[in-house]
Amino acid sequence: MVGGKCIAYATSCTFHVSAQTEDSSTKDSTGDWTENEVMGLSWDASTESLVTLTDPGSNGELPTDIFSAMVNKTLVTLTFDQTDGTNNRTAQNSALKKTGTAYINDINVTAANRQNSTISAQFIGTGALS
Amino acid sequence: MTKIKGQNLRLSVGSRNAEKCIAAAQSCSVHLAAQVGDVTSKDSDGAWTENEILSFSWDASVDALTADNTVASIQTPSDSDDLTEVPLASIEGATGSSAYYIQNGLSSITLRPNETITTQQHVQCPIAILKHLGNSEYEEIVYNDGLLPEMTYTNKTDSDMTIAYAFANAELIEDDDTIDITITDNDAVFLDTLKGYMASKTLLNVLFGVTVGTKNRSMDEMIATGTAYITDINITAANRQNSTYSCQLTGVGELNFSS
Numbered sequence: 001m002v003g004g005k006c007i008a009y010a011t012s013c014t015f016h017v018s019a020q021t022e023d024s025s026t027k028d029s030t031g032d033w034t035e036n037e038v039m040g041l042s043w044d045a046s047t048e049s050l051v052t053l054t055d056p057g058s059n060g061e062l063p064t065d066i067f068s069a070m071v072n073k074t075l076v077t078l079t080f081d082q083t084d085g086t087n088n089r090t091a092q093n094s095a096l097k098k099t100g101t102a103y104i105n106d107i108n109v110t111a112a113n114r115q116n117s118t119i120s121a122q123f124i125g126t127g128a129l130s
Numbered sequence: 131m132t133k134i135k136g137q138n139l140r141l142s143v144g145s146r147n148a149e150k151c152i153a154a155a156q157s158c159s160v161h162l163a164a165q166v167g168d169v170t171s172k173d174s175d176g177a178w179t180e181n182e183i184l185s186f187s188w189d190a191s192v193d194a195l196t197a198d199n200t201v202a203s204i205q206t207p208s209d210s211d212d213l214t215e216v217p218l219a220s221i222e223g224a225t226g227s228s229a230y231y232i233q234n235g236l237s238s239i240t241l242r243p244n245e246t247i248t249t250q251q252h253v254q255c256p257i258a259i260l261k262h263l264g265n266s267e268y269e270e271i272v273y274n275d276g277l278l279p280e281m282t283y284t285n286k287t288d289s290d291m292t293i294a295y296a297f298a299n300a301e302l303i304e305d306d307d308t309i310d311i312t313i314t315d316n317d318a319v320f321l322d323t324l325k326g327y328m329a330s331k332t333l334l335n336v337l338f339g340v341t342v343g344t345k346n347r348s349m350d351e352m353i354a355t356g357t358a359y360i361t362d363i364n365i366t367a368a369n370r371q372n373s374t375y376s377c378q379l380t381g382v383g384e385l386n387f388s389s
Contacts, residue, residue: 009133040170042179042253053136062273067387068352070164073183103183105164109338111139112157113134124166126181 001079002066006089008056011118014048015080015098018054024027039063043100043125045078051109051117058090066121070104100129133210137352141192142337143319143327143360143379151347152377153318156228160354160387162188177239188356188381190336196321196365196373244381245285252317299388321365324377328360334377356385 001007020040029035054064069076078101083096091097104120131141142149152158161344174180285291327334338388339352 038177040179041177045246051139052132053134054132067162069385070162071186071385075165103164103166103181105166107160107162108159109137109139110159111134111155113137113155117134117136117139124181126178126179127210128178 001083001091002061002069002076003076004077005061006083006087007047007049007066007121008060008062008087009052011048011050013045014082015043015045017041017043029039041129042115043102043129045080045102045123045125046120047123048118048120051111051119057087060087067102067107070107073103074081075101075126076123085107098129100125101127107112134340140341140346140349141338141379142333142339142349145389149349150194150317150319150340152191152195152324155192156195156200156374157193158191158338159344160188160190160385162186162380167329184198186385188358188385190338190358190379190381192377194321194377196367196375198320198322238271242290243288245309305379317345317361319362321375324360325363328363331359333357333359333382334379336381352388354385354387357382 007013018041019038020042021036022039022101023034024037025033048081053062066076077099079091079099080095081097082092083099084090084092102123102125104121107119108117109117111117135158139158140151141160142151144150164183165187166181167184168179168305170178170180238367283340293389323335326332334357336358337349338354338357339349342350344354356383358379360377363375365373365375367373
């Protein structure tokens with residue numbers, strides 16, 4: 001969900017959290033096993049949708065609407081959560097819920113002959129994920 | 131929800147207000163990317179990376195079948211078996227068939243007294259319509275570079291009159307001469323033109339939007355516009371398959387989205 005609204009007509013989405021680790025093994029380490037330490041955390045997300053210009057209605061964001069958020073360098077609030085209700089757009093505040101702020105850093109529109117056109121968007125998190 | 135099918139989402143390129151679809155396209159894409167800088171510092175709270183958008187770039191690509199823009203090619207009367215018949219004119223008041231066709235690039239039509247010939251818009255090429263005055267003399271009525279507009283000519287004489295059609299830059303020719311004609315598709319951009327744009331470093335206007343109409347080539351709803359160079363053309367010719375090419379465009383400046 002971007003800014004509290006689901007990206008409409010989504011066919012897939014991903015949510016990715018990554019820890020940057022550093023090998024902190026030293027001569028003081030016992031045994032043969034590498035010792036690692038988490039130095040930092042980062043996260044990103046992506047979504048893929050069908051291209052349409054049809055109004056998504058309430059609680060829906062047209063995939064193409066995120067173009068302006070990207071070029072305006074808008075920091076968007078991204079929520080990853082289980083959904084239900086009409087069009088599966090009502091957030092359930094589930095145990096899976098994660099929220100953070102992110103920039104949209106990549107949009108790709110593909111139009112293959114005799115297939116539905118698709119749009120994919122990449123989000124790069126900035127700051128904490130809660 | 132009305133999904134937009136791939137064949138209705140197309141890239142058009144060219145000079146401003148003269149953009150044309152890239153012909154025989156099988157797929158296209160438009161890609162907008164933000165260059166992100168990691169601004170995490172010792173001043174940052176917690177363990178999370180902090181990012182900032184530094185700049186934008188965009189590019190586009192098309193995959194298409196390799197084809198030239200020839201719709202029909204006509205050489206000599208002896209090639210008539212392979213030719214496309216193009217209805218050219220109808221004659222009012224004539225007995226029998228009222229439709230006349232170009233089969234070999236040169237068609238002599240005889241108008242009887244008081245018959246009227248009317249041309250039809252079916253041919254895109256430089257053309258000339260000639261009235262044969264006799265004794266190898268012709269009166270030339272020339273139409274260049276485009277569709278043949280409607281034209282009528284009436285034989286107001288008391289005897290038969292031969293009208294000769296010649297399609298080679300308005301040259302006068304004898305009835306039994308042969309000429310080469312190529313009828314081309316001028317409504318789209320083909321590989322040769324794209325190669326020319328690339329070689330001449332032409333900054334192109336690029337349109338990306340929903341298309342409708344004949345061959346899905348008329349832009350109906352614009353999604354994005356910008357200017358770009360063609361930076362890569364790759365032609366693939368696999369055995370027993372259609373030859374294809376991919377064309378990459380690298381954006382220059384802003385990609386503007388229609389609101």
